[in-house]
Amino acid sequence: MLLFENSQVFARQLDEKDPLKHFRDRFHHPEWKGKPAVYLCGNSLGLQPKSAADYVRTELEDWARLGVEGHVHSRNPWLYYHHTVEHQTAALVGASSPGEVVVMNALSVNLNLMMVSFYRPTPSRYKILLEAKAFPSDQYAAEMQARFHGYDPEQAVLELPLRPGEQTHRTEDILAFIQEHGQELALILIGGVNYYSGQFFDLPALAAAGRAAGAVVGYDLAHAVGNVPLRLHDWEVDFAVWCSYKYLNSGPGGVSGVFVHHKHANRSDLPRFAGWWGNSEETRFLMEPGFHPQPGAAGWQMSNAPVLPMAVHRASLDLFAEAGMEPLRTKSEQLTGYLEYLLNQIQSSDFRIITPSDPAQRGCQLSIQFKQHGKEVFEALKQAGIIADWREPDVIRVAPVPLYNRYEDVYHFARVLQEVLEQASAELPSKK
Numbered sequence: 001m002l003l004f005e006n007s008q009v010f011a012r013q014l015d016e017k018d019p020l021k022h023f024r025d026r027f028h029h030p031e032w033k034g035k036p037a038v039y040l041c042g043n044s045l046g047l048q049p050k051s052a053a054d055y056v057r058t059e060l061e062d063w064a065r066l067g068v069e070g071h072v073h074s075r076n077p078w079l080y081y082h083h084t085v086e087h088q089t090a091a092l093v094g095a096s097s098p099g100e101v102v103v104m105n106a107l108s109v110n111l112n113l114m115m116v117s118f119y120r121p122t123p124s125r126y127k128i129l130l131e132a133k134a135f136p137s138d139q140y141a142a143e144m145q146a147r148f149h150g151y152d153p154e155q156a157v158l159e160l161p162l163r164p165g166e167q168t169h170r171t172e173d174i175l176a177f178i179q180e181h182g183q184e185l186a187l188i189l190i191g192g193v194n195y196y197s198g199q200f201f202d203l204p205a206l207a208a209a210g211r212a213a214g215a216v217v218g219y220d221l222a223h224a225v226g227n228v229p230l231r232l233h234d235w236e237v238d239f240a241v242w243c244s245y246k247y248l249n250s251g252p253g254g255v256s257g258v259f260v261h262h263k264h265a266n267r268s269d270l271p272r273f274a275g276w277w278g279n280s281e282e283t284r285f286l287m288e289p290g291f292h293p294q295p296g297a298a299g300w301q302m303s304n305a306p307v308l309p310m311a312v313h314r315a316s317l318d319l320f321a322e323a324g325m326e327p328l329r330t331k332s333e334q335l336t337g338y339l340e341y342l343l344n345q346i347q348s349s350d351f352r353i354i355t356p357s358d359p360a361q362r363g364c365q366l367s368i369q370f371k372q373h374g375k376e377v378f379e380a381l382k383q384a385g386i387i388a389d390w391r392e393p394d395v396i397r398v399a400p401v402p403l404y405n406r407y408e409d410v411y412h413f414a415r416v417l418q419e420v421l422e423q424a425s426a427e428l429p430s431k432k
C-alpha cells in the first residue's frame, strides 16, 4: 500500500518516477485565458495527440495528389482503411480476433444498429434493463427501440434500483435483480463505466448472469474503453459499442467502435440494417441485389470509412499500443487514488465522492457531488484554469488521465478546490 503525502514536492516525486511521464509531451495541452490549463476532462473529450496532424495530412496529401485513385493507390488505401485500426481495437477491448470488432459511424448510431439485431423482444420477454442514470442516448435508444417493436417504454424499459441513499449499485443487488426478472429480460444494456457516478461494473459477472437468464448482454463502453481493462470475448459479451473521442483521444465527434462476439459472426437469422460496406468484399462492387454480409462485426458496416477522423483515431491507437493498457491502468489506479486521498484531506462537508472507493469498481474518474453551490464552485475552478466537467444536477466529474495527466495536476486541482471552498463558505449564503 502506497502512502501518499499532501505536498507538491511529493506529487512531483511521483511524476519523476512515473514510467509513462514522457507521453504527456505527445499531446497538445489547452490554455485557458492565456495560461496553461489543468485539464481533467479526458472523460469528455480527450486531448489531441501531436501526431494526429501528420496522420491526417498524409490522407489530405494523397487525396490532393490522387483524387479517387487514392481508394487503391494511397499510402493507406482507403478501400481498406478500417482494417488499419482493427488489430489495435481488438487488443483494447479484449476481442479474440480483429473479426470481432469494427470501427464505423458514431456511437449512438451503432448502439441503435446493434439493438436492431440484438434486441429481439417477444410478448413474454421484451424488457430492456439499464443501470440507474444511464447516459441519455442509451435511455432514448432503449425507449424508442421498445416503441419500434410496439411495446410501451414505461413497461419495457427497466432501471436497476439503487438502495435508498446510495448512488452506486452493489453487484450482489444487480445479480439478484437479473435473477428475479430474468424471464422478462430481452436485453441487458449497461454502461461499462457509468458516466455520472464513475462506477465500473463487474462486467464478467453481469454477462454471466445475463446469459444464465437467457438475455442478450450489450455494453456501452464510452467511458470504459481506453480507461479500464476489457476482455469482451472471454466474458462472452454479445455486443458492445463505444466512442473514440473520450479516453481514446480521437477528436470531437470521432468514429465509434463495435464488438460483436464471435458466436454471432455468421448469424444470418439476425435482422440487421445494411449498406454496401457490410457486404462481402468479393462481391461488393458487382453492384447486384442480394445482401451477403461479411462475417463478424464488419458485416454490420454500412458506409465507406470516414478516412479523416479515422486517421486521427489511428494516431491515438498507436499511442495506446506504445504505452500499453496494463501500465496505463497501473498508473491510473495510483493517480486516481492520489486524487481521492487529497480530496479526503479537505475538511469540508460540502461535498462527497460518489464514485466507489474500491479501485476495481472505478476507472480514472471521480464524481464529486455537492450539497450546495456546486455550479459556483465549478465556475470558480474554471476561472482558476481548471478544466473539469459539470453534470446536472450536482456533480463535478474529474478525470486524471494516465496518458497525459500528472500527479502535480491532481495536487493543483485539490489545492484550488480547497481554496475555492473556503472562499465560498465565507461569501455564499448557506443552505439551511
Ligand SMILES: *Cc1c(COP(=O)(O)O)cnc(C)c1O
Residues within 6 Å of the ligand: 106, 107, 108, 109, 135, 137, 138, 191, 195, 220, 222, 223, 243
Ligand atoms: C459519450 C456517450 C455517448 C455519446 O454518444 P455519441 O453518439 O457519440 O454522441 C453515448 N453513450 C454514452 C454512455 C456516453 O458516455
